[in-house]
Amino acid sequence: MIKVENVTKRFGQHVAVDNLNFTVNEGEVVGFLGPNGAGKSTTMNIITGYISATEGTVTVDGYDILDNPEEVKKRIGYLPEFPPLYIDMTVKEFLNFVFEIKKANTKNKKQEMERIMELVRITDVQNRLIKNLSKGYKQRVGLAQALVGNPSVLILDEPTVGLDPKQIIEIRNLIKDLGRKHTIILSSHILPEVSAVCERVIIINKGKIVASDTPENLSRRLGESSKLTLRIAAEEKQAIKVLRDVAGIKYVEAQGVKEPDTVDVWVEAEKDIDVRKPIFNALSRAGYPILQMKSMDLTLEEIFLQVTTQENGEVS
Amino acid sequence: MLAVYKRELRAYFTSSTGFIFMGFFLLLSGFFYAMTNIFGASPDYNSVLGNITFIFLIVVPILTMRLMPDDKRQRTDQLLYTSPLSISGIVLGKYLAAVTVFFLTLLVTCLYPVIMSFFGDIAVWEIVGGYIGFLLLGSSFISIGLFVSSLTDNQVIAAVVTFSSLLFVWLIDWIAQGLPTDKVSGIVFASILALAAGAFVYYNTKNIYVGVATTLVGAAVIVATYFLADRYFFDGFIVRVFEWFSLLKRYEEFQMGVLSLAPIVYYITFSAAFNFMTIRVIEKRRWS
Structure with a gap:
């Protein structure tokens, strides 16, 4: 569906995007992750045809962005980092304008507009001037604008930035829904968002791809050993003594008392060994009930830090 | 549109x-x-x-x-x-x-x-x-x-x-009205235009050869005009160029x-x- 080949973008001496290669298949929801200035927005601007690459090609549905810009642009709905809104128009007028410039002026435009406004929940503000809307509503109008013309590809640059937690959840769910019908690339530096919404994560740093996989695979591949936290109704010393004797455990560390008469313990096991049953058996034999046991997968934050700070970040 | x-x-x-x-x-x-x-x-x-x-x-x-x-x-x-x-x-x-x-x-x-x-x-x-x-x-x-x-x-x-x-x-x-109308200044002005055209081409293409070639073509046109076509072409040339924009x-x-x-x-x-x-x-x- 989207093919990015050897794309490089230089601004003078500064290389913003460095020989980027990736493909996004139809119906995929891909997350773009990277620290500030990693080249996420630049890459998105290149795919959408807002700026052109210094080198390399981008094709969407087989159409090259340079040779057939119109065909490509028709297929893409773009929500840039700052929603591009004419603030002196009402929501309805603005969407009307977008219908016209996207040449989506079909007969059932009215129903289509109603549908989009319903989807992003802006129906009740449709007659208000955009300049008087709150940040969250502006963001939604921006999203509505991207949906006009029913494009097969949606490119969303930090779609939830500046929203309150409730709105973030709403927009995230909306993106999940949209992912059923559209191919989506979204960028974010809110990591849980990416793991919640995306099937695949592309981590870029300094204009280069440093990792590309599913969130689960990334955490599995990078987590060398499995980690558990336990809350045990026992004295600290006794609990640790019992745990040290369990086969397969590499490392035990007390985390202090968080609940009266219990102790929290952090356990690291050897790779590929499930130590949960042995731990249960050992502790119950010693008469120390386990109140809580949680496995600690490497969170996306940790992966992110790991791959973006490593000297040789090549993972895939 | x-x-x-x-x-x-x-x-x-x-x-x-x-x-x-x-x-x-x-x-x-x-x-x-x-x-x-x-x-x-x-x-x-x-x-x-x-x-x-x-x-x-x-x-x-x-x-x-x-x-x-x-x-x-x-x-x-x-x-x-x-x-x-x-x-x-x-x-x-x-x-x-x-x-x-x-x-x-x-x-x-x-x-x-x-x-x-x-x-x-x-x-x-x-x-x-x-x-x-x-x-x-x-x-x-x-x-x-x-x-x-x-x-x-x-x-x-x-x-x-x-x-x-x-x-x-x-x-x-x-x-x-205040600009010189004699032949020499006309030719100098035309040369400056040719140089500017060359610089413009160089700036846009980043290719020094194309830029120099443009200037040379411009110079050739000036020489050819003067010697082959019209000896009086450059009399009042500056004024005419300015008047074009009037x-x-x-x-x-x-x-x-x-x-x-x-x-x-x-x-x-x-x-x-x-x-x-x-x-x-x-x-x-x-x-x-």
Whole structure:
């Protein structure tokens, strides 16, 4: 569906995007992750045809962005980092304008507009001037604008930035829904968002791809050993003594008392060994009930830090 | 193009810009009309149109300063340039919107000759000719303003530079009078033009050979013209080049009520050239 080949973008001496290669298949929801200035927005601007690459090609549905810009642009709905809104128009007028410039002026435009406004929940503000809307509503109008013309590809640059937690959840769910019908690339530096919404994560740093996989695979591949936290109704010393004797455990560390008469313990096991049953058996034999046991997968934050700070970040 | 045109036209009247332009234009033209035709009891309306061309210096920057920078500031350029619209469509839509506001304002001033017609005969066709010239002249000034606004992201800078450019165009006949007309300075000026063309080509292609080649071709043309074609070609060359940019000189014919093809074609070409340059500037920006 989207093919990015050897794309490089230089601004003078500064290389913003460095020989980027990736493909996004139809119906995929891909997350773009990277620290500030990693080249996420630049890459998105290149795919959408807002700026052109210094080198390399981008094709969407087989159409090259340079040779057939119109065909490509028709297929893409773009929500840039700052929603591009004419603030002196009402929501309805603005969407009307977008219908016209996207040449989506079909007969059932009215129903289509109603549908989009319903989807992003802006129906009740449709007659208000955009300049008087709150940040969250502006963001939604921006999203509505991207949906006009029913494009097969949606490119969303930090779609939830500046929203309150409730709105973030709403927009995230909306993106999940949209992912059923559209191919989506979204960028974010809110990591849980990416793991919640995306099937695949592309981590870029300094204009280069440093990792590309599913969130689960990334955490599995990078987590060398499995980690558990336990809350045990026992004295600290006794609990640790019992745990040290369990086969397969590499490392035990007390985390202090968080609940009266219990102790929290952090356990690291050897790779590929499930130590949960042995731990249960050992502790119950010693008469120390386990109140809580949680496995600690490497969170996306940790992966992110790991791959973006490593000297040789090549993972895939 | 139509969508952008409609939006820009609307934006003139949802903000104060369109009203300021119309108000200022009508105030000044009304003042000149009253002084000349009413109090001066003169039936010559075309001289009023000729006398108020200086208004363009002040009102055209108001009209054009926000056209391009505003989109950049609101980031709506991202919406426009990632939509299936062509850049030429966007530029033309904006240009025509500005011309339309100017045209609407001119329509209001049509009341002046109508009022005069109640008190005697007026030269209808001469006035129509004068208006056509006035519209074309104003449109050419607007195309300069649009071009300048595409060069900067700042409205104030756009306004000031547009004002200076229009002032230069307005004074160009006067400046040209003081320029040397002898052969040597004509050739030197032509050489400078050839060098500038070479530098421009080099700047755009980053290829030193193409740049030098352009300059050499220019030099060859100068030498060939002098020795083979016309020895007197470079006499007064500078003045002629400057006069080519003189928009006002071509307006004189309209003012006299003469409607000839050459100045009409000139004005349309002039506007087209500046619109084309605006399109190029925007396309170039997206490439760099």
